[in-house]
Amino acid sequence: MTDASEKPFADWIGRTSESEDMLTERLAASFRAIFGKHLAPVADGAAPLGIHWCLSPSIAGMDELGPDGHPAKNRDLPPVPQPRRMWAGGSVETFGELRIGDRVSRTSSIADVTRKTGKSGELWFVAVDHVYSTERGIAIRERHDIVYREAARPAPANSAAAPNMAPAERPFQRSVQVTTSPVILFRYSAITFNGHRIHYDLPYATEVEGYSGLVVHGPIQATLLFNMAATEIGAAPRKFDYRGLSAAIAGTGIFVRRGIGAEADTYWTQGESGAIHMEARSQQYASGVDLVRIT
Numbered sequence: 001m002t003d004a005s006e007k008p009f010a011d012w013i014g015r016t017s018e019s020e021d022m023l024t025e026r027l028a029a030s031f032r033a034i035f036g037k038h039l040a041p042v043a044d045g046a047a048p049l050g051i052h053w054c055l056s057p058s059i060a061g062m063d064e065l066g067p068d069g070h071p072a073k074n075r076d077l078p079p080v081p082q083p084r085r086m087w088a089g090g091s092v093e094t095f096g097e098l099r100i101g102d103r104v105s106r107t108s109s110i111a112d113v114t115r116k117t118g119k120s121g122e123l124w125f126v127a128v129d130h131v132y133s134t135e136r137g138i139a140i141r142e143r144h145d146i147v148y149r150e151a152a153r154p155a156p157a158n159s160a161a162a163p164n165m166a167p168a169e170r171p172f173q174r175s176v177q178v179t180t181s182p183v184i185l186f187r188y189s190a191i192t193f194n195g196h197r198i199h200y201d202l203p204y205a206t207e208v209e210g211y212s213g214l215v216v217h218g219p220i221q222a223t224l225l226f227n228m229a230a231t232e233i234g235a236a237p238r239k240f241d242y243r244g245l246s247a248a249i250a251g252t253g254i255f256v257r258r259g260i261g262a263e264a265d266t267y268w269t270q271g272e273s274g275a276i277h278m279e280a281r282s283q284q285y286a287s288g289v290d291l292v293r294i295t
Contacts, residue, residue: 009078009113016109017076019056023047023102027054030191034184035223038176038256040230047098049230050223052132052140056106057193068209069195078113080124082148084209085196087218088125089243089278090144092226094236095137102134111143121150145243152210170270173260174232178224180216180250188220216248221278224256225267229282232258237282248277 031051032039039048060071070085098104111127125147132140185199197204198215205211222242229237248254252272259266268279 008115009080012078012110012113014109015076016107018105018107020103020105021055023051023055023098023100023104025100027051027191028100030187034187034191035227038178038224038227040227040236043097045099047100047102048227049236050219050226052098052104052142053219053223054192055104055132059193065195068204069197069201076108077126077128077146078110080113080126080148082122082124082150084149084151086147086149087222087244088145088147089218089241090142090222091242092237092240093141094139094238094240095141096134096139097236098132098134098139104139105133107131107133124148152208171260171263172257173264174228174258176228176256177253178256179253180220180248182214182250184220185214185216185250188217192217192219211247212249213252214250216250216254216277218244218278221248221254221269222280225269225278225280228256228258229267229280233282233284235284237284239283240280241283242278242280244278245276 028047028051031048031054035048035050039050042048058071058076064071066083068083068085107130109129111129112125113127114125116123116125125145128144128146130140130142130144131138132142182200189195189199194217198209198211199205199217200214202214205214221244225242226237226240229240248269248271254277255270255272257268257270258264259268265282266279267282269277271277
């Protein structure tokens with residue numbers, strides 16, 4: 001394979017776009033209503049942790065949408081050939097808090113575009129760097145990894161969501177069960193303006209994309225993990241790495257867990273069957289920037 005075929009979108013790397021959004025009390029109230037007791041406490045006036053994933057969504061008219069509900073042509077992302085878009089993971093660095101009423105600017109740049117071939121076929125990985133800033137300076141820096149997969153092939157309904165099973169008896173020191181109902185998925189789709197049909201259209205999710213049910217959003221799981229880490233350590237994680245391992249299906253419920261001993265800085269979401277859906281690691285390290293403490 002030639003370099004040109006491995007990196008056919010090399011000219012996209014480094015492309016930058018900018019957006020701006022207002023962090024309103026209404027958005028914060030909606031976010032709290034969805035996650036409730038699973039949010040870490042924050043100082044008065046501060047926005048709940050993880051709300052940055054709700055800012056600056058891609059907005060397109062109805063006639064600009066593709067069959068999956070996403071904008072068919074997102075001018076800020078390369079037009080990779082595979083149709084099925086998913087959250088693969090990312091890394092978040094916290095430098096300061098977001099506050100209710102902030103006007104938040106986001107600068108995004110394409111960091112990498114990679115094509116790989118795996119057991120499930122051709123995969124495209126697009127890495128996007130985001131910087132969220134307020135008038136006080138940089139609040140969050142994030143690397144967001146997006147994966148694009150081939151269209152679902154004729155197979156049993158749950159083939160596209162085959163889980164990576166958890167190690168037997170993986171020890172944990174804290175575990176919280178979260179009910180992932182279709183209503184939670186619908187509400188989160190609403191506040192993020194996410195039209196991806198795998199989160200609310202059951203026939204589409206099962207018959208077209210091959211899942212065994214509605215798919216729980218990646219950022220819902222990342223928000224739960226991020227907030228558990230913050231609650232445990234008493235501050236927003238200075239660095240928070242997360243990656244998706246298998247699809248979580250609505251209605252089955254998930255456990256949000258923290259490891260023990262050598263894995264005390266590791267968190268994960270786990271299904272009732274034992275499948276691990278998302279794994280994360282938090283880091284606190286010395287720097288010249290004050291950490292965001294929580295009350």
